[in-house]
Amino acid sequence: MTIDHESMPRPGRAAAGGRLLATELLERPSRPPQSRAAAQLGRHRRGLRSAVALPAALFVVDVLATCASSVGCTAESGFPLSTAAAVLPVLVPLNLAGGLYRTRMTPSVLDELPALIGRAAIALAFAVTLCGCLPGAWPSLGPTGWPRLLALLTALAATATLGRAVVYGLLRRLHRRRPVPVLVLGAGALGQRVTAALREHPEYGMRPIGYLDPDPVLLPGDSPVPVLGGREVLEREVRRHGVVRLIATAGAADEAETAGAMREAIRLGCQVWLVPALREHAALGAGGHRLSDHLWGYPCLRLPRPPRRRLGWLAKRTVDIAAAGLGLIVISPVLAVCALAVRFDTGPGVLFRQQRTGLDGKVFTLLKFRTLRPANEHESATHWNISQDHRMSAVGRLLRRSSLDELPQLWNVLRGDMTLVGPRPERPYFVMRFSQAYPEYADRHRVPVGLTGLAQVNGLRGDTSIEDRARFDNRYIESWSLWQDVKVLLRTAALMLRPDGS
16 A cells, blocks of 8 residues: 655655755745646547558568468478467567567668567477477477478568568658658757758658757758747647657757657657767667667667557556455455544544546545544645644554555545556645646656555655655656556555554
Protein backbone atom coordinates (compact mmCIF):
# COMPACT_ATOMS: atom_id res chain seq x y z
CA MET A 1 0.00 0.00 0.00
CA THR A 2 1.12 3.56 -0.38
CA ILE A 3 3.60 4.93 2.07
CA ASP A 4 2.93 8.49 0.97
CA HIS A 5 0.92 11.10 2.82
CA GLU A 6 0.96 14.35 0.91
CA SER A 7 -1.10 15.95 3.64
CA MET A 8 1.54 15.21 6.29
CA PRO A 9 4.83 17.06 5.79
CA ARG A 10 7.69 16.43 8.16
CA PRO A 11 8.31 19.56 10.23
CA GLY A 12 11.78 20.87 10.68
CA ARG A 13 13.33 19.26 7.58
CA ALA A 14 15.27 21.35 5.09
CA ALA A 15 15.57 20.53 1.42
CA ALA A 16 19.09 19.72 0.26
CA GLY A 17 20.80 21.78 -2.37
CA GLY A 18 18.55 24.80 -1.89
CA ARG A 19 15.44 22.99 -3.15
CA LEU A 20 12.16 24.30 -1.91
CA LEU A 21 10.08 22.12 0.34
CA ALA A 22 6.35 21.87 -0.21
CA THR A 23 5.53 24.10 2.76
CA GLU A 24 8.07 26.74 1.67
CA LEU A 25 6.67 26.70 -1.84
CA LEU A 26 3.11 27.17 -0.62
CA GLU A 27 4.13 30.26 1.35
CA ARG A 28 4.85 32.07 -1.92
CA PRO A 29 2.21 34.54 -3.08
CA SER A 30 -0.24 32.94 -5.46
CA ARG A 31 -0.09 33.91 -9.12
CA PRO A 32 -3.02 33.75 -11.50
CA PRO A 33 -3.15 30.40 -13.31
CA GLN A 34 -1.87 30.42 -16.85
CA SER A 35 -4.15 29.11 -19.54
CA ARG A 36 -2.95 25.79 -20.99
CA ALA A 37 -4.46 24.18 -24.05
CA ALA A 38 -5.29 20.56 -23.31
CA ALA A 39 -4.05 18.92 -26.47
CA GLN A 40 -5.96 15.70 -26.85
CA LEU A 41 -5.56 15.40 -30.59
CA GLY A 42 -6.05 11.94 -32.12
CA ARG A 43 -3.44 10.59 -34.45
CA HIS A 44 -3.52 11.99 -37.90
CA ARG A 45 -4.52 9.44 -40.55
CA ARG A 46 -1.29 9.90 -42.39
CA GLY A 47 0.70 9.34 -39.24
CA LEU A 48 -1.31 6.23 -38.44
CA ARG A 49 -0.60 4.74 -41.86
CA SER A 50 3.08 5.54 -41.46
CA ALA A 51 3.19 3.89 -38.05
CA VAL A 52 1.34 0.74 -39.12
CA ALA A 53 2.34 0.09 -42.74
CA LEU A 54 6.00 -0.83 -42.24
CA PRO A 55 5.53 -3.07 -39.16
CA ALA A 56 2.64 -4.83 -40.93
CA ALA A 57 4.74 -5.41 -44.06
CA LEU A 58 7.65 -6.81 -42.02
CA PHE A 59 5.28 -9.05 -40.08
CA VAL A 60 3.89 -10.44 -43.35
CA VAL A 61 7.46 -11.04 -44.57
CA ASP A 62 8.26 -13.10 -41.47
CA VAL A 63 5.08 -15.14 -41.79
CA LEU A 64 5.69 -15.88 -45.47
CA ALA A 65 9.37 -16.66 -44.87
CA THR A 66 8.54 -19.11 -42.09
CA CYS A 67 5.86 -20.85 -44.12
CA ALA A 68 8.00 -21.01 -47.28
CA SER A 69 11.04 -22.42 -45.49
CA SER A 70 8.91 -24.98 -43.63
CA VAL A 71 7.20 -26.13 -46.83
CA GLY A 72 10.55 -26.46 -48.62
CA CYS A 73 12.09 -28.50 -45.85
CA THR A 74 8.97 -30.66 -45.57
CA ALA A 75 9.13 -31.58 -49.24
CA GLU A 76 12.81 -32.53 -49.08
CA SER A 77 13.43 -33.79 -45.57
CA GLY A 78 10.13 -34.89 -44.14
CA PHE A 79 9.73 -32.07 -41.64
CA PRO A 80 6.10 -31.49 -40.63
CA LEU A 81 4.18 -28.42 -41.73
CA SER A 82 3.36 -27.82 -38.06
CA THR A 83 6.87 -26.35 -37.80
CA ALA A 84 5.60 -22.95 -38.98
CA ALA A 85 2.79 -22.99 -36.41
CA ALA A 86 5.34 -23.72 -33.67
CA VAL A 87 7.95 -21.19 -34.85
CA LEU A 88 5.78 -18.11 -35.46
CA PRO A 89 4.39 -17.68 -31.90
CA VAL A 90 7.98 -17.41 -30.66
CA LEU A 91 9.65 -15.67 -33.60
CA VAL A 92 7.22 -12.75 -33.87
CA PRO A 93 7.39 -11.70 -30.16
CA LEU A 94 11.19 -12.01 -30.24
CA ASN A 95 11.44 -9.80 -33.29
CA LEU A 96 8.99 -7.35 -31.75
CA ALA A 97 10.98 -7.14 -28.51
CA GLY A 98 14.20 -6.67 -30.50
CA GLY A 99 12.84 -3.68 -32.38
CA LEU A 100 12.84 -5.46 -35.75
CA TYR A 101 9.40 -4.07 -36.61
CA ARG A 102 10.22 -0.47 -35.71
CA THR A 103 10.53 2.47 -38.07
CA ARG A 104 14.18 3.39 -38.54
CA MET A 105 15.95 6.35 -40.06
CA THR A 106 18.29 4.11 -42.04
CA PRO A 107 16.76 0.62 -42.36
CA SER A 108 19.37 -1.94 -43.39
CA VAL A 109 19.02 -5.70 -43.84
CA LEU A 110 22.71 -6.24 -43.08
CA ASP A 111 22.37 -4.42 -39.75
CA GLU A 112 19.46 -6.68 -38.82
CA LEU A 113 20.89 -9.95 -40.12
CA PRO A 114 22.62 -11.11 -36.88
CA ALA A 115 19.45 -10.41 -34.87
CA LEU A 116 17.30 -12.20 -37.46
CA ILE A 117 19.51 -15.32 -37.40
CA GLY A 118 19.72 -15.42 -33.61
CA ARG A 119 16.00 -15.09 -33.07
CA ALA A 120 15.22 -17.58 -35.80
CA ALA A 121 17.54 -20.11 -34.10
CA ILE A 122 15.79 -19.62 -30.75
CA ALA A 123 12.33 -19.99 -32.33
CA LEU A 124 13.41 -23.10 -34.23
CA ALA A 125 14.87 -24.65 -31.06
CA PHE A 126 11.54 -24.07 -29.35
CA ALA A 127 9.71 -25.68 -32.28
CA VAL A 128 11.97 -28.74 -32.18
CA THR A 129 11.43 -29.11 -28.43
CA LEU A 130 7.67 -28.70 -28.71
CA CYS A 131 7.24 -31.04 -31.65
CA GLY A 132 9.59 -33.55 -30.06
CA CYS A 133 7.25 -33.82 -27.10
CA LEU A 134 4.46 -34.97 -29.44
CA PRO A 135 4.69 -38.66 -30.44
CA GLY A 136 5.64 -39.01 -34.09
CA ALA A 137 5.50 -35.26 -34.71
CA TRP A 138 9.23 -34.85 -35.40
CA PRO A 139 11.72 -37.35 -36.84
CA SER A 140 14.57 -38.47 -34.63
CA LEU A 141 17.69 -36.30 -34.87
CA GLY A 142 20.08 -38.93 -36.13
CA PRO A 143 23.26 -38.34 -38.09
CA THR A 144 21.29 -36.40 -40.73
CA GLY A 145 19.02 -34.52 -38.31
CA TRP A 146 21.30 -31.61 -37.51
CA PRO A 147 22.01 -30.79 -41.15
CA ARG A 148 18.24 -30.68 -41.66
CA LEU A 149 17.86 -28.19 -38.84
CA LEU A 150 20.70 -26.10 -40.22
CA ALA A 151 19.05 -26.16 -43.65
CA LEU A 152 15.76 -25.00 -42.15
CA LEU A 153 17.47 -22.19 -40.24
CA THR A 154 19.37 -21.09 -43.35
CA ALA A 155 16.21 -21.12 -45.46
CA LEU A 156 14.29 -19.14 -42.84
CA ALA A 157 17.01 -16.50 -42.45
CA ALA A 158 17.56 -16.21 -46.22
CA THR A 159 13.89 -15.79 -47.11
CA ALA A 160 13.33 -13.29 -44.28
CA THR A 161 16.39 -11.30 -45.39
CA LEU A 162 15.29 -11.29 -49.02
CA GLY A 163 11.78 -10.19 -48.09
CA ARG A 164 13.05 -7.35 -45.91
CA ALA A 165 15.41 -6.20 -48.66
CA VAL A 166 12.44 -5.93 -51.01
CA VAL A 167 10.36 -4.02 -48.44
CA TYR A 168 13.18 -1.58 -47.66
CA GLY A 169 13.80 -0.99 -51.37
CA LEU A 170 10.15 -0.12 -51.90
CA LEU A 171 10.25 2.06 -48.79
CA ARG A 172 13.18 4.11 -50.11
CA ARG A 173 11.38 4.67 -53.40
CA LEU A 174 8.27 5.77 -51.51
CA HIS A 175 10.34 8.14 -49.38
CA ARG A 176 11.69 9.91 -52.44
CA ARG A 177 8.27 10.29 -54.02
CA ARG A 178 6.22 11.20 -50.95
CA PRO A 179 8.30 12.71 -48.15
CA VAL A 180 6.50 13.37 -44.89
CA PRO A 181 6.53 16.84 -43.27
CA VAL A 182 8.81 17.13 -40.26
CA LEU A 183 9.46 19.82 -37.65
CA VAL A 184 12.96 20.50 -36.32
CA LEU A 185 13.14 21.47 -32.66
CA GLY A 186 16.04 23.87 -32.23
CA ALA A 187 17.30 26.33 -34.84
CA GLY A 188 20.90 26.27 -33.62
CA ALA A 189 23.94 25.16 -35.59
CA LEU A 190 23.16 21.46 -35.17
CA GLY A 191 19.52 21.95 -36.11
CA GLN A 192 20.51 23.77 -39.29
CA ARG A 193 22.97 21.03 -40.27
CA VAL A 194 20.39 18.30 -39.71
CA THR A 195 17.84 20.25 -41.75
CA ALA A 196 20.34 20.65 -44.59
CA ALA A 197 21.06 16.91 -44.53
CA LEU A 198 17.35 16.10 -44.80
CA ARG A 199 16.94 18.43 -47.76
CA GLU A 200 20.00 17.05 -49.55
CA HIS A 201 19.13 13.38 -48.99
CA PRO A 202 15.54 12.64 -49.97
CA GLU A 203 16.02 8.93 -49.23
CA TYR A 204 15.16 9.73 -45.61
CA GLY A 205 11.69 10.68 -46.77
CA MET A 206 11.37 13.82 -44.63
CA ARG A 207 10.65 17.38 -45.73
CA PRO A 208 11.50 20.02 -43.06
CA ILE A 209 8.74 22.62 -42.93
CA GLY A 210 10.05 24.78 -40.10
CA TYR A 211 11.98 25.19 -36.87
CA LEU A 212 10.47 25.32 -33.39
CA ASP A 213 12.56 27.66 -31.27
CA PRO A 214 11.29 30.56 -29.11
CA ASP A 215 14.71 32.25 -29.09
CA PRO A 216 16.47 31.28 -32.34
CA VAL A 217 19.84 32.35 -33.56
CA LEU A 218 19.97 34.54 -36.65
CA LEU A 219 19.32 32.34 -39.67
CA PRO A 220 20.83 33.07 -43.09
CA GLY A 221 18.72 35.42 -45.15
CA ASP A 222 18.14 32.80 -47.82
CA SER A 223 17.15 30.04 -45.39
CA PRO A 224 14.42 27.92 -47.05
CA VAL A 225 13.15 26.70 -43.68
CA PRO A 226 11.54 29.36 -41.46
CA VAL A 227 11.32 29.63 -37.68
CA LEU A 228 7.65 29.06 -36.84
CA GLY A 229 7.79 29.93 -33.15
CA GLY A 230 8.08 28.11 -29.86
CA ARG A 231 6.24 25.27 -28.24
CA GLU A 232 2.96 27.19 -28.36
CA VAL A 233 2.65 26.71 -32.15
CA LEU A 234 3.37 22.97 -32.12
CA GLU A 235 -0.22 21.76 -32.07
CA ARG A 236 -1.25 24.27 -34.73
CA GLU A 237 1.53 23.19 -37.10
CA VAL A 238 0.84 19.51 -36.52
CA ARG A 239 -2.80 20.08 -37.44
CA ARG A 240 -2.04 22.33 -40.40
CA HIS A 241 0.61 20.21 -42.10
CA GLY A 242 -0.20 16.71 -40.85
CA VAL A 243 3.21 16.44 -39.19
CA VAL A 244 4.09 12.90 -38.12
CA ARG A 245 7.73 13.40 -37.05
CA LEU A 246 9.66 15.83 -34.89
CA ILE A 247 13.46 15.93 -34.69
CA ALA A 248 14.79 17.51 -31.50
CA THR A 249 18.35 18.84 -31.67
CA ALA A 250 20.74 20.37 -29.19
CA GLY A 251 20.72 24.15 -29.25
CA ALA A 252 17.05 24.82 -28.46
CA ALA A 253 16.08 27.55 -26.01
CA ASP A 254 16.40 25.55 -22.78
CA GLU A 255 16.01 22.03 -21.45
CA ALA A 256 12.55 22.59 -20.00
CA GLU A 257 11.24 23.98 -23.29
CA THR A 258 12.79 21.11 -25.24
CA ALA A 259 11.42 18.42 -22.91
CA GLY A 260 7.97 20.01 -22.91
CA ALA A 261 7.86 20.21 -26.71
CA MET A 262 8.95 16.58 -27.10
CA ARG A 263 6.32 15.35 -24.65
CA GLU A 264 3.68 17.44 -26.36
CA ALA A 265 4.64 16.04 -29.76
CA ILE A 266 4.40 12.47 -28.45
CA ARG A 267 0.95 13.23 -27.05
CA LEU A 268 -0.05 14.49 -30.49
CA GLY A 269 0.93 11.16 -32.03
CA CYS A 270 4.25 12.21 -33.62
CA GLN A 271 7.38 10.11 -33.82
CA VAL A 272 10.07 11.99 -31.90
CA TRP A 273 13.78 11.58 -32.62
CA LEU A 274 16.49 13.15 -30.48
CA VAL A 275 19.79 14.22 -32.07
CA PRO A 276 22.26 14.89 -29.22
CA ALA A 277 25.25 17.17 -29.54
CA LEU A 278 27.76 14.55 -28.38
CA ARG A 279 28.78 12.07 -31.07
CA GLU A 280 29.61 9.60 -28.29
CA HIS A 281 25.89 8.90 -28.02
CA ALA A 282 26.37 6.74 -31.11
CA ALA A 283 27.94 4.17 -28.76
CA LEU A 284 24.43 3.46 -27.50
CA GLY A 285 23.87 1.69 -30.80
CA ALA A 286 26.54 -0.91 -30.03
CA GLY A 287 25.03 -4.36 -29.90
CA GLY A 288 22.00 -3.36 -31.94
CA HIS A 289 20.25 -1.16 -29.42
CA ARG A 290 16.70 -1.05 -30.61
CA LEU A 291 16.23 2.69 -30.07
CA SER A 292 19.44 3.89 -31.72
CA ASP A 293 19.94 5.00 -35.30
CA HIS A 294 21.70 7.70 -37.29
CA LEU A 295 20.76 10.44 -39.73
CA TRP A 296 23.54 11.06 -42.24
CA GLY A 297 26.11 10.25 -39.57
CA TYR A 298 24.39 12.16 -36.76
CA PRO A 299 23.43 9.79 -33.91
CA CYS A 300 19.73 9.87 -33.13
CA LEU A 301 17.55 8.11 -30.60
CA ARG A 302 13.87 7.51 -31.04
CA LEU A 303 11.76 8.24 -27.98
CA PRO A 304 9.43 5.39 -27.09
CA ARG A 305 5.69 5.65 -27.40
CA PRO A 306 3.71 6.81 -24.35
CA PRO A 307 3.07 4.01 -21.86
CA ARG A 308 -0.68 4.10 -22.42
CA ARG A 309 -0.20 3.33 -26.13
CA ARG A 310 1.82 0.17 -25.52
CA LEU A 311 0.46 -3.36 -25.32
CA GLY A 312 1.88 -3.75 -21.82
CA TRP A 313 -0.48 -1.07 -20.51
CA LEU A 314 -3.44 -3.39 -21.07
CA ALA A 315 -1.68 -5.96 -18.90
CA LYS A 316 -1.10 -3.28 -16.25
CA ARG A 317 -4.80 -2.46 -16.13
CA THR A 318 -5.66 -6.17 -15.95
CA VAL A 319 -3.32 -6.58 -12.98
CA ASP A 320 -4.85 -3.51 -11.33
CA ILE A 321 -8.37 -4.94 -11.58
CA ALA A 322 -7.35 -8.40 -10.39
CA ALA A 323 -5.18 -7.16 -7.52
CA ALA A 324 -7.64 -4.52 -6.30
CA GLY A 325 -10.63 -6.86 -6.50
CA LEU A 326 -8.85 -9.72 -4.76
CA GLY A 327 -7.29 -7.33 -2.25
CA LEU A 328 -10.62 -5.88 -1.20
CA ILE A 329 -11.93 -9.39 -0.59
CA VAL A 330 -8.87 -10.65 1.29
CA ILE A 331 -8.47 -7.60 3.55
CA SER A 332 -12.19 -7.12 4.17
CA PRO A 333 -11.73 -8.11 7.87
CA VAL A 334 -9.00 -5.47 8.20
CA LEU A 335 -11.25 -2.89 6.53
CA ALA A 336 -14.05 -3.76 8.95
CA VAL A 337 -11.78 -3.37 11.99
CA CYS A 338 -10.45 -0.02 10.74
CA ALA A 339 -13.97 1.21 10.04
CA LEU A 340 -15.15 0.27 13.53
CA ALA A 341 -12.13 1.94 15.12
CA VAL A 342 -12.74 5.16 13.19
CA ARG A 343 -16.48 5.06 13.99
CA PHE A 344 -15.91 4.78 17.74
CA ASP A 345 -13.07 7.32 17.65
CA THR A 346 -14.47 10.18 15.55
CA GLY A 347 -18.15 9.33 15.19
CA PRO A 348 -20.19 9.02 11.98
CA GLY A 349 -18.49 9.40 8.64
CA VAL A 350 -15.92 6.62 8.50
CA LEU A 351 -14.71 7.42 5.00
CA PHE A 352 -13.05 10.70 4.09
CA ARG A 353 -13.73 11.90 0.53
CA GLN A 354 -11.42 14.42 -1.08
CA GLN A 355 -11.04 15.86 -4.58
CA ARG A 356 -7.76 14.89 -6.26
CA THR A 357 -6.31 15.50 -9.71
CA GLY A 358 -5.79 12.41 -11.86
CA LEU A 359 -5.19 11.41 -15.47
CA ASP A 360 -5.15 14.34 -17.94
CA GLY A 361 -5.87 16.76 -15.11
CA LYS A 362 -9.36 15.37 -14.43
CA VAL A 363 -10.63 15.56 -10.87
CA PHE A 364 -11.92 12.48 -9.05
CA THR A 365 -13.01 11.64 -5.51
CA LEU A 366 -10.36 9.84 -3.48
CA LEU A 367 -11.36 7.65 -0.54
CA LYS A 368 -9.54 7.30 2.78
CA PHE A 369 -10.37 6.29 6.32
CA ARG A 370 -10.94 9.47 8.31
CA THR A 371 -8.08 10.30 10.68
CA LEU A 372 -9.17 13.83 11.67
CA ARG A 373 -12.00 16.22 10.91
CA PRO A 374 -11.09 19.46 9.09
CA ALA A 375 -12.82 22.61 10.24
CA ASN A 376 -14.52 23.07 6.85
CA GLU A 377 -14.29 22.15 3.18
CA HIS A 378 -11.94 25.04 2.42
CA GLU A 379 -9.42 23.80 4.98
CA SER A 380 -9.68 20.29 3.55
CA ALA A 381 -8.94 21.51 0.02
CA THR A 382 -6.21 24.08 0.74
CA HIS A 383 -4.56 23.29 4.09
CA TRP A 384 -1.24 21.42 4.05
CA ASN A 385 -1.84 19.34 7.17
CA ILE A 386 0.82 18.63 9.79
CA SER A 387 1.27 15.09 11.06
CA GLN A 388 1.35 16.35 14.67
CA ASP A 389 -2.06 18.07 14.32
CA HIS A 390 -3.49 18.24 17.84
CA ARG A 391 -6.90 17.15 16.56
CA MET A 392 -5.58 13.74 15.49
CA SER A 393 -6.29 10.96 17.98
CA ALA A 394 -4.17 7.90 18.70
CA VAL A 395 -6.30 5.87 16.28
CA GLY A 396 -5.73 8.40 13.51
CA ARG A 397 -1.97 8.43 14.08
CA LEU A 398 -1.86 4.63 14.01
CA LEU A 399 -3.78 4.50 10.74
CA ARG A 400 -1.46 7.02 9.13
CA ARG A 401 1.76 5.50 10.45
CA SER A 402 0.76 2.08 9.10
CA SER A 403 -0.79 3.46 5.86
CA LEU A 404 -4.02 1.62 6.72
CA ASP A 405 -5.95 4.83 6.07
CA GLU A 406 -5.09 4.41 2.36
CA LEU A 407 -6.72 0.97 1.96
CA PRO A 408 -10.07 2.30 0.61
CA GLN A 409 -8.17 3.59 -2.42
CA LEU A 410 -8.26 0.03 -3.74
CA TRP A 411 -11.83 0.92 -4.71
CA ASN A 412 -10.46 3.89 -6.69
CA VAL A 413 -8.11 1.46 -8.46
CA LEU A 414 -10.97 -0.91 -9.25
CA ARG A 415 -13.03 2.00 -10.65
CA GLY A 416 -10.17 3.13 -12.86
CA ASP A 417 -9.55 6.46 -11.09
CA MET A 418 -6.14 5.23 -9.98
CA THR A 419 -3.59 2.50 -10.59
CA LEU A 420 -1.40 0.51 -8.22
CA VAL A 421 1.81 2.28 -9.27
CA GLY A 422 1.96 5.83 -10.57
CA PRO A 423 2.49 9.44 -9.47
CA ARG A 424 0.70 10.15 -6.22
CA PRO A 425 -2.45 12.31 -6.61
CA GLU A 426 -2.68 15.79 -5.14
CA ARG A 427 -5.50 18.24 -4.54
CA PRO A 428 -6.36 20.64 -7.40
CA TYR A 429 -5.35 23.70 -5.40
CA PHE A 430 -1.84 22.39 -4.82
CA VAL A 431 -1.56 21.08 -8.39
CA MET A 432 -2.18 24.62 -9.61
CA ARG A 433 0.42 26.09 -7.23
CA PHE A 434 3.09 23.47 -7.92
CA SER A 435 2.55 23.62 -11.69
CA GLN A 436 3.14 27.37 -11.64
CA ALA A 437 6.48 26.89 -9.89
CA TYR A 438 7.58 23.77 -11.80
CA PRO A 439 6.21 23.36 -15.35
CA GLU A 440 7.16 19.66 -15.37
CA TYR A 441 4.84 18.99 -12.44
CA ALA A 442 1.77 18.96 -14.69
CA ASP A 443 3.45 16.35 -16.95
CA ARG A 444 2.92 13.82 -14.17
CA HIS A 445 -0.71 13.56 -15.26
CA ARG A 446 0.14 11.80 -18.52
CA VAL A 447 -0.67 8.52 -16.75
CA PRO A 448 -3.18 7.60 -14.03
CA VAL A 449 -2.17 8.44 -10.48
CA GLY A 450 -1.20 5.59 -8.18
CA LEU A 451 -1.31 4.24 -4.65
CA THR A 452 2.47 4.33 -4.57
CA GLY A 453 5.15 5.53 -6.92
CA LEU A 454 8.84 5.79 -7.74
CA ALA A 455 9.15 9.10 -5.89
CA GLN A 456 7.64 7.65 -2.70
CA VAL A 457 9.90 4.59 -2.53
CA ASN A 458 12.87 6.96 -2.89
CA GLY A 459 11.84 8.80 0.27
CA LEU A 460 10.06 11.77 -1.36
CA ARG A 461 7.10 11.93 0.99
CA GLY A 462 5.67 14.57 3.25
CA ASP A 463 7.44 17.92 3.27
CA THR A 464 10.06 17.16 0.61
CA SER A 465 11.11 18.82 -2.63
CA ILE A 466 8.29 19.09 -5.16
CA GLU A 467 10.86 19.50 -7.93
CA ASP A 468 12.45 16.17 -7.00
CA ARG A 469 9.05 14.47 -6.87
CA ALA A 470 8.16 15.72 -10.33
CA ARG A 471 11.52 14.56 -11.68
CA PHE A 472 11.10 11.04 -10.29
CA ASP A 473 7.48 10.82 -11.46
CA ASN A 474 8.39 11.85 -15.00
CA ARG A 475 11.31 9.43 -14.93
CA TYR A 476 8.86 6.66 -14.04
CA ILE A 477 6.58 7.58 -16.95
CA GLU A 478 9.35 7.81 -19.53
CA SER A 479 10.99 4.53 -18.49
CA TRP A 480 7.79 2.65 -17.68
CA SER A 481 7.69 -1.13 -17.82
CA LEU A 482 5.75 -3.84 -16.03
CA TRP A 483 8.92 -4.92 -14.27
CA GLN A 484 9.43 -1.40 -12.94
CA ASP A 485 5.94 -1.58 -11.42
CA VAL A 486 6.88 -4.86 -9.74
CA LYS A 487 10.04 -3.31 -8.29
CA VAL A 488 8.13 -0.32 -6.90
CA LEU A 489 5.53 -2.61 -5.29
CA LEU A 490 8.23 -4.77 -3.71
CA ARG A 491 10.03 -1.71 -2.33
CA THR A 492 6.73 -0.35 -1.04
CA ALA A 493 6.02 -3.62 0.79
CA ALA A 494 9.48 -3.51 2.34
CA LEU A 495 8.95 0.07 3.53
CA MET A 496 5.57 -0.78 5.04
CA LEU A 497 7.29 -3.29 7.33
CA ARG A 498 9.13 -0.39 8.95
CA PRO A 499 6.66 2.55 8.88
CA ASP A 500 8.14 5.87 9.92
CA GLY A 501 5.07 7.96 10.30
CA SER A 502 5.45 9.80 7.01
